[in-house]
Each structure stands twice: as C-alpha cells, then as structure tokens.
Amino acid sequence: MTEPIASTESTESTAPLLSVRGLTKDFQVGTVFSRRRVRAVNDVSFDLPAGRITALVGESGSGKSTIARCLARLEQPSSGEVLLDGQDVLRTERRRVSRAYRRKVQMVFQDPFGSLNPVHRIEHFLTRALVLHGHSASREALCELLTTVGLTEDMLQSYPHELSGGQRQRVAIARALAVEPRLILADEPTSMLDVSVRVGVLNLMRRLRDERDIAMLYITHDLGSARYLADTTMVMFAGELVEGGDALAVMDAPAHPYTRLLLSAVPDPERAGSYDPVERAKLREAILNPTSCPYGDDGTCSRTEPVRHIVGEDDGQPHWVRCHLRAPASDIARRVLKATDRPDGEATDTTDATEEAETTAA
Numbered sequence: 570m571t572e573p574i575a576s577t578e579s580t581e582s583t584a585p586l587l588s589v590r591g592l593t594k595d596f597q598v599g600t601v602f603s604r605r606r607v608r609a610v611n612d613v614s615f616d617l618p619a620g621r622i623t624a625l626v627g628e629s630g631s632g633k634s635t636i637a638r639c640l641a642r643l644e645q646p647s648s649g650e651v652l653l654d655g656q657d658v659l660r661t662e663r664r665r666v667s668r669a670y671r672r673k674v675q676m677v678f679q680d681p682f683g684s685l686n687p688v689h690r691i692e693h694f695l696t697r698a699l700v701l702h703g704h705s706a707s708r709e710a711l712c713e714l715l716t717t718v719g720l721t722e723d724m725l726q727s728y729p730h731e732l733s734g735g736q737r738q739r740v741a742i743a744r745a746l747a748v749e750p751r752l753i754l755a756d757e758p759t760s761m762l763d764v765s766v767r768v769g770v771l772n773l774m775r776r777l778r779d780e781r782d783i784a785m786l787y788i789t790h791d792l793g794s795a796r797y798l799a800d801t802t803m804v805m806f807a808g809e810l811v812e813g814g815d816a817l818a819v820m821d822a823p824a825h826p827y828t829r830l831l832l833s834a835v836p837d838p839e840r841a842g843s844y845d846p847v848e849r850a851k852l853r854e855a856i857l858n859p860t861s862c863p864y865g866d867d868g869t870c871s872r873t874e875p876v877r878h879i880v881g882e883d884d885g886q887p888h889w890v891r892c893h894l895r896a897p898a899s900d901i902a903r904r905v906l907k908a909t910d911r912p913d914g915e916a917t918d919t920t921d922a923t924e925e926a927e928t929t930a931a
C-alpha cells in the first residue's frame with residue numbers, strides 16, 4: 570500500500586463503519602489474442618463513518634463506480650481489504666457474500682428507469698426486499714417506507730412507468746431502506762433526474778443520514794451537489810484518490826491541480842472569464858508531468874513517503890492532498906483527462922489543450 574492510512578482515518582471517537590485499505594481492481598480486456606489489463610482502481614484507502622455523507626467525485630472513467638461495485642460486492646477486488654465493523658469481509662466471505670453484509674450495505678444505482686422491473690408494481694419491490702431480509706411485509710411497513718421517502722400509499726399499486734424519474738429513484742431508495750442498511754452506496758443517484766427534482770432526492774439522503782445515522786458514499790461528477798450534500802469529499806483521478814477532507818474545505822481551498830481543474834470547469838458567474846484555457850492547460854501539465862510539490866517540509870518533497878500531505882484541518886478532520894510529484898499512470902490519466910469538457914462541449918486531449926493555451930497566450 571503506498572498511501573498511508575492515518576491521514577484518512579476518521580477523527581470521530583468511534584471506529585468507522587467501513588474501512589477500505591489498499592483496494593485495487595484490474596479488469597481483463599480485449600480478445601483471447603490480445604488480452605490486456607486495465608487497472609480501474611489503484612491502492613485506494615478511506616473510511617466511511619456512520620452518520621456521515623462522503624462524496625466521491627471525479628470525471629468519467631476515474632474509477633468511482635468500480636469502487637462502489639467492489640463495496641457492494643458486485644465485483645471482486647484484485648487486492649485490498651474491506652473492513653466492515655473491523656472484519657475484513659474479503660477474507661471472511663471470500664466465496665459468498667453473506668446476507669448480513671448485503672443487508673448492511675445497499676446500493677442505489679444511477680438509472681431509476683432501469684433498476685425497477687417494469688412488469689411489477691411498487692408493492693412488489695418493497696415486499697420482496699422486506700421478506701428477503703426476514704422482515705414482515707405488513708401494509709403498515711410498506712406505507713412507512715413510502716412515507717419515509719416522501720411518496721404516498723396509493724403508489725403501492727403503481728407500475729414504474731407510471732412514476733416520474735424522481736419518484737422512481739425514491740422507490741429505489743425505499744427498497745434499499747427496507748432492509749435497514751447501515752451504509753448506502755449511491756452511484757450518481759440524481760444524474761438522470763430533472764434538475765427540479767434533484768434537490769428533493771439530495772434532501773432525502775441528508776434526512777436519512779440525520780435521522781437514521783446511515784453512512785453514505787455519494788458518487789457524483791457534480792461538484793455543486795457534493796458541496797451541498799457531503800460532509801467529506803474525496804477526489805478521484807485515474808483510479809487513485811488525490812485529495813480529501815471536509816467538503817467545504819476541499820471545494821473552497823483545493824490543493825491538488827486535478828481538483829482545481831475540475832472546479833475550473835464549473836460555471837461561475839462571479840469568476841471573470843469563467844473558463845481559462847491557459848490556466849487549465851497549466852493544470853493539466855502539472856497533473857501529467859509534475860516537477861514540484863508545494864507541500865514538502867521546505868517547499869519541496871521527495872518522491873518517497875509521505876504520499877499524502879496534510880494541508881489543513883476543518884471540523885476536526887484533516888484536509889489532505891496526494892503529493893503532486895506522484896505522477897499517475899499516464900495512459901489512464903490521459904484517458905480520464907480526455908473526458909474533461911471544453912466550453913464548447915467537445916472532448917479534448919492534453920496536447921490540444923496545450924496548443925489551445927499556447928495559441929491563446931500568444
């Protein structure tokens with residue numbers, strides 16, 4: 570494990586609900602004649618405390634969903650540890666995931682349209698979840714679930730296609746809640762919803778955190794919603810975590826060039842020029858070909874430990890940044906950066922951006 574874990578440990582007095590240590594996931598891609606390995610997640614470590622929302626932000630392809638799928642045990646990690654209540658479930662439940670784990674860790678997917686089978690009524694989904702995990706599916710229990718997520722009893726008899734996207738996502742959350750989970754992995758739960766209903770789903774997640782002490786991993790590429798919802802934010806780039814800490818601290822004082830690059834793409838009416846290609850090209854260069862790191866003891870640091878620097882503390886939790894000198898695997902990094910939006914909506918690669926910047930500067 571290259572990342573020291575102390576810097577991500579929760580400062581709460583209680584132990585974290587779930588800890589991830591050195592999680593790595595490789596996929597085999599290609600045909601039998603040209604097999605190659607894609608490292609989607611590389612040596613990632615973090616904690617998820619109860620009653621806190623942790624946002625995992627990053628661009629498409631950075632590895633966010635792979636982490637969630639590994640934690641939901643839908644993918645088998647290549648290496649690492651996943652400790653739930655201190656037990657490494659990858660060792661104790663190596664072959665078969667226990668029902669107890671599935672009950673404690675639930676996932677809500679991005680697509681509220683695809684995650685509910687259209688041939689069943691809403692009552693079916695909730696009843697099934699309750700019964701599978703040994704609860705009584707009484708009318709009272711079903712109604713309570715619906716009310717918790719802001720839906721009404723009469724919707725029990727509805728089919729998914731009769732509900733709006735926001736209502737369907739609430740049903741998906743109700744289904745997850747049916748088993749009384751301690752952790753919800755929410756993978757872009759609002760990205761397919763109308764802007765007008767997004768905030769309702771975010772507020773629901775916030776209420777569940779406060780009222781039920783549920784831990785949440787909120788995966789998103791929408792920095793605004795992470796700022797609105799999360800207690801802690803972690804930034805992921807090319808399969809690795811590059812920055813983390815109090816959500817407001819990370820957004821207001823980003824310490825890694827990749828976090829700055831992400832933020833520079835967020836429309837901001839108060840920022841003159843709003844989108845600066847020269848600055849963005851410099852940030853890309855600093856990410857791909859780092860030459861210095863400002864967080865060493867004397868303004869520089871070696872390429873050896875520590876891989877993470879503590880740059881501040883907010884609300885009792887450390888704000889850390891990965892050493893700038895630790896260059897990412899260049900093929901993955903270039904692929905992820907390629908997804909970075911240009912103001913005209915086209916994808917670009919770093920060469921184009923540098924050229925664009927040089928032209929603009931000239």
Ligand SMILES: Nc1ncnc2c1ncn2[C@@H]1O[C@H](COP(=O)(O)OP(=O)(O)OP(=O)(O)O)[C@@H](O)[C@H]1O
Pocket residue numbers: 596597598607608609627628629630631632633634635636790
């Ligand atoms: N089943 C798979 N087989 C091969 N490669 C995969 C598989 N799943 C993910 N990958 C690769 O792993 C990398 C990370 O993908 P992942 O879906 O985790 O990213 P992400 O940050 O969640 O992106 P998005 O926001 O678009 O969902 C990508 O390069 C992707 O192509």
